[in-house]
Amino acid sequence: MSGISRRSLFGLGAAGVAAAGAGAVAARVLADEPPAARPVSSSSASDAVPFYGRHQAGITTPAQDRLHFVAFDVTTTERAELVDLLQEWTAAAARMTQGRDAGAFGAVGGAPEAPPDDTGEALGLPASGLTLTVGFGPSLFDERFGLAGRRPPALADLPAFAGDGLLPEISGGDICVQACAHDPQVAVHAIRNLARIGFGRVTVRYSQLGFGRTSSTSRTQATPRNLMGFKDGTNNLKLEDTAMLRDHLWAAPGDGPAWMDGGAYLVTRKIRMHIETWDRAPLAEQEAIFGRDKGEGAPLTGKAEFDEPDFAKTGLGGEPVIPRDAHVRLAHPTSHGGARLLRRGYNYVDGSDGLGRLDAGLFFMAYQRDPRRQFVPVQQALAATDPLNEYIKHVSSGLFACPPGVVDASDHWGRALFA
Template identity: 45%
Template sequence: MTTSPLSRRRLLGTAGAAGAAGLVAGAAGGVAGTALAGDDTPPLSTVGSTTVMFHGKHQAGITTAPQSRGHLAAFDLLPDAGRKGAAALLRRWSRTAERLTAGRAVADDTAIALDAGPSSLTVTFGFGHSFFSRTGLEDRRPAALDPLPAFSSDALDPRRSNGDLWVQIGADDALVAFNALRALQKDAAGTARVRWQMNGFNRSAGATARPMTTRNLMGQIDGTRNPRPEEADFEQRVFVPGGGGAKDPEWMAHGSYAVVRRIRMLLDDWEELSREEQERVIGRRKDTGAPLTGGTETTPLDLEKTGPDGRPVVPANAHARISMPETNGGAALLRRPFSFHDGFDEKGVPDAGLLFVCWQADPLRGFVPVQRKLDRGDALSPFIRHEASGLFAVPGGCQPDGYVGRELLEG
């Protein structure tokens, strides 16, 4: 029997009802046996059919569960773009993101992701410090966007740092993520050029028997102490309040600030340590993520507990001890990183590590005090190198009749 190929729109229309069947088939290693009405093509799996709404109070990609593929990119506006060109670009980008996150094709679609569903695609937009001078909006630049201070562990490449505009793309399918990156780059033609771009990854959805905090390339569970939405102060830690708050302009209402760092992991040096030595550097067990003082991954560290030798079980310079909110005046970051690997050098040393992205309502009360303390004596510092950095103001989400940044650019 000859069947007509499914359009992407038609395929997505059936995905919600058929997702469970697709997931069961995937787990069994076979092809889904349940066909769509009038067609022998199997339905999308649950992973492919999952949609994250583009519109809303906050931009997606901040509290969204980490996806398995990610792209970070910064763009610089062309000299003659100005405020008008920037507004037109954000309008195009928002329309493109709206369509792609819903699993719909865009104009001049390249067919890269033609067979896939939305795969939890998110697209997040932000503004760098330089954006405001290039658009004549210096008087509307948030004070929280002042450049980050220098840290002794920095070895920053200015060519891969900062930028006028920042884009974060995440998806659970590599082709869906790349398709979004390519579409946004094409949208920017004539208005902005790519300043830098980085590719990242996480564990794939469904790769573990149960949901687990992801691991980084050092093998450590990464993100255990993240603030959680069910906590009473989550919103005030991560998001600018409605109306903009005392220090932020009104256009930043419900937005957040993203600190982005490319952190090279010196894996050859790290892997020379024994597991016990690695655990003392971090302050947690490598297998479970539990504190060295006992319990489970979510058990608080017992900073007062000592061993038979009278020394703290969690060393004074352990990364977990130094970075915890309780030792930093309550400063908390919502970490949402991707790992990266960009090949090997001529000596076989991996260029790999963490694309660190953290979110907070105020970077001067979030990232800066924590990083200053880490900079002064973190046991992990000899095994990492900060190679690129950026700070971006990420406004709140938009409604279907608007676009991201409209309150800034048209206010």
């Protein structure tokens, strides 16, 4: 790989009426909703992902095409108000993921003198595979709500990584919600309505739209490409990997507090790509950086994408065919005691800067059993020596404990945490 720095050459070139509560109220509302709130599209039921279950949907669920991720700061100081909000959010999420309106009376069925129970932009649209996944950030476990003693050890603050350029205003957050769907309007509608319901109790800290998933979470899906043109997440954990999911994804009894049993930990990183610089790098250099063929996604020692990399194979002059600092080598499970991640990243383009360069890259999301043993060592290795760092910059970071799933209509997000 060329030792010339190509960056040095080309671097210049909301308020509203809250939704119905959870528990018995949620069960009654779901069973006996007014006609105006019933879904318009007859196809929504077949397009819906079940909301209730042992684990939250949106983790191992086959990755949808679109993302709207949001981090909230909690503004209320009353524990009871926060619990009420989580109940209301859960009831709304259970409805929206099934293609229904956020509230019992919907966008057009309530009193004309009051704001609607739903903002209305998803009227007539099917569920579009919508999933809503919630997580709690380290900052929630302070003195405000009496949760300090319930913070899981695995929710330890991430260390600083070499080369980070993190912006505090788009990092962290007390609570996150990940909305994934096949229709961007459905995902945006879901987040918009949760923010509306939360008015006066939470504020949006930051949000991110994503498109073109960059990882496959099921073997039924083809591996997608990132904005650098390479297949991404080939060695990602998959829905079908039952034993590995048990070992590497789901928090187990004894890992930490019982309220996290069956949950997972989410790390988010917004990674801006220096697209214009990358586009001027020779193909051979690009492939050496990744350690993979750009066309097939095969390791440089193989012919097909899922061929196992042969890190011992040497070429001319006895040098490894896959360079010692190649991305695939540094991130490979064999370099980290077998640690694996379940990735659900998305491409993003947030317009362009004042010099006409795309503000674009990867919104990285990875779920795991313990970030201290999985994401952190992998990222430390990448931050130290990955030549890809010449073309990227990490500008946002988040860490969240995502509890187990909501079992039924009497349950709600965070119930065991606040019990």
